[in-house]
Structures are given as structure tokens and as C-alpha cells.
Amino acid sequence: DTAVSQTPKYLVTQMGNDKSIKCEQNLGHDTMYWYKQDSKKFLKIMFSYNNKELIINETVPNRFSPKSPDKAHLNLHINSLELGDSAVYFCASSQDPAGNAKLFFGSGTQLSVL
Amino acid sequence: AQKVTQAQTEISVVEKEDVTLDCVYETRDTTYYLFWYKQPPSGELVFLIRRNSFDEQNEISGRYSWNFQKSTSSFNFTITASQVVDSAVYFCALSETGANNLFFGTGTRLTVIP
Numbered sequence: 001d002t003a004v005s006q007t008p009k010y011l012v013t014q015m016g017n018d019k020s021i022k023c024e025q026n027l028g029h030d031t032m033y034w035y036k037q038d039s040k041k042f043l044k045i046m047f048s049y050n051n052k053e054l055i056i057n058e059t060v061p062n063r064f065s066p067k068s069p070d071k072a073h074l075n076l077h078i079n080s081l082e083l084g085d086s087a088v089y090f091c092a093s094s095q096d097p098a099g100n101a102k103l104f105f106g107s108g109t110q111l112s113v114l
Numbered sequence: 115a116q117k118v119t120q121a122q123t124e125i126s127v128v129e130k131e132d133v134t135l136d137c138v139y140e141t142r143d144t145t146y147y148l149f150w151y152k153q154p155p156s157g158e159l160v161f162l163i164r165r166n167s168f169d170e171q172n173e174i175s176g177r178y179s180w181n182f183q184k185s186t187s188s189f190n191f192t193i194t195a196s197q198v199v200d201s202a203v204y205f206c207a208l209s210e211t212g213a214n215n216l217f218f219g220t221g222t223r224l225t226v227i228p
Contacts, residue, residue: 031214041153041203043218056215090159097214100147100166105159 003027006091006106013081014114021076021109023091029104031097032074034066037088037108049074050097086113116141118208118219126225127196135191135222137206145211148182148189153221154202165189196226
């Protein structure tokens with residue numbers, strides 16, 4: 001069983017569309033994250049949720065809206081997609097939100113905006 | 115502000131050679147955590163090691179070893195007798211106390227040539 005699974009793996013869409021990426025973890029973790037990896041491989045945190053509550057919200061356009069229906073799920077909805085949104089998006093989870101938490105990552109969603 | 119520098123963008127070695135990946139960090143916190151993650155060609159990020167700022171003991175795990183030196187703010191990673199399967203992008207990362215915000219370096223792409 002995959003510990004952190006995200007779908008879809010590839011997402012190709014036109015500018016201006018709205019899309020969602022889903023993430024689920026079966027590790028029983030309390031904390032989930034979204035990270036963005038750009039074309040130069042730079043990884044940056046976008047959001048973090050602990051027990052369904054938002055605890056980190058980096059400077060991300062409000063076109064990006066995370067939703068956590070329960071502890072095991074953290075979905076990412078993106079409105080009005082732009083070319084610059086093209087990247088690989090990683091979902092991750094950890095047991096708790098502490099600074100020393102070990103993160104378990106999903107396999108990534110490669111988003112291409114045309 | 116926290117910062118992680120991986121000055122080596124790309125490294126190529128011949129199989130069985132030893133290789134060291136450098137990581138230098140900056141933080142104002144006295145308590146912090148350092149990590150290494152591996153991203154193989156398949157794309158997922160895999161946790162390798164975690165150290166806290168109070169534990170400067172070097173660590174060896176099989177062919178992997180880590181050298182943490184607070185005096186030089188470095189947390190270097192050595193692979194002994196490299197193998198083709200070690201080919202990946204390796205990320206050093208820093209997290210500060212209380213912050214659940216893992217800050218990644220820009221990664222070092224390691225290619226092991228058979």
C-alpha cells in the first residue's frame with residue numbers, strides 16, 4: 001500500500017482552467033503538506049495542515065486553495081491556472097508538526113499549463 | 115532567516131568511487147534540525163537522515179555517512195563505493211524549532227557512471 005498517494009500523476013491543462021490535485025495518506029499522521037518544485041528543482045512549502053487546521057500558509061496566490069476534509073486527506077484546488085503554475089506538486093505527511101518531523105512524500109503531480 | 119546552500123549543482127563519479135555532497139546552512143536558532151532527502155529519477159522524495167543541532171556525532175549507515183560540524187555550519191553527506199542506483203538529486207534541508215517549515219537547498223544532482 002502506498003503511504004502517501006496523490007492523483008493525478010500528470011495534469012496537462014489550458015491557461016484559465018480550474019484543476020484539483022488529491023492527496024491521501026494511510027500512515028495515521030496528523031500533519032499534511034503541499035510543496036511546489038519548480039523547473040530548477042527548487043522545493044518550497046506552500047501549505048501545512050495539522051488535524052485539518054491550516055498552520056502554514058506561505059506566500060501563495062489565493063488562486064491556490066487547500067482543503068482538508070479529514071486528517072488523511074489534503075487536496076489542492078487551483079483556480080484560473082497560469083503558465084507560471086507549471087511545476088511538480090508534492091504532497092507530504094508527518095506524524096506531527098514539530099520541526100524535527102520526518103516527512104513522507106507522495107510521488108508528485110506534474111502540472112503543465114499550456 | 116534560514117538558508118541552505120548546496121554549492122555543487124551536479125557531480126559525476128565513476129562507479130565505486132567515493133563522493134561527498136556539501137551542505138552549508140544558516141540559522142539564528144540554537145535548536146534546529148537538518149535533513150537529507152533523495153530524489154531518484156522516478157521523482158519521489160525519500161528521507162535519508164535527520165540530525166538535531168545538539169547532536170554532532172557523525173553517523174554511518176551502510177555506504178552512507180554524514181558529517182555534521184556546527185563550527186562550520188555544515189552537514190555533509192558521503193557515499194562510499196558509489197553505485198549506479200545512487201544516481202539521484204540529493205537535497206539538504208533545515209527546520210527550525212517550532213517551525214514546521216522544512217527549508218530545502220537547491221539540490222545536488224549525482225550521476226554515477228557504470
